[in-house]
Amino acid sequence: MEPIINPWVFYAIDVLNGVASASRFLCIPLFLGVAHAVYVVYCNRGFSKEERLARKMAWWIITRGIVLFSIFLMIVILVPRQETMYKMLVATYITPDNIGVVQSNVVEFIGRVAEQLVKLKK
Numbered sequence: 001m002e003p004i005i006n007p008w009v010f011y012a013i014d015v016l017n018g019v020a021s022a023s024r025f026l027c028i029p030l031f032l033g034v035a036h037a038v039y040v041v042y043c044n045r046g047f048s049k050e051e052r053l054a055r056k057m058a059w060w061i062i063t064r065g066i067v068l069f070s071i072f073l074m075i076v077i078l079v080p081r082q083e084t085m086y087k088m089l090v091a092t093y094i095t096p097d098n099i100g101v102v103q104s105n106v107v108e109f110i111g112r113v114a115e116q117l118v119k120l121k122k
Helices: 007-043 049-078 082-093 096-121
Strands: none
Touching (some): 007 049, 007 082
């Protein structure tokens, strides 16, 4: 018997939730690192070789940091929370037809139970 919902869907939801959580966690230190690099660039106005190297490294950190921060921020924005993903999953599988089938099965089951109770009383 084939499952109604593929178990891999639950795994994918859990993985996406982990990716979104990690992205939330990484956004803060990444933002602070970029802010520090900007500080180094604008406060370090010397012309020595070490200062030029520090500015060049800071620009490298700024550009890579902004790209990574943008990627992590998009993941945080676009990946819904785990609860929302489960709601979306349930919404795709519960239809009026499914509710009608379940309702008729429940009514039939209750009728059988009532018949058995009547037989037991006699």
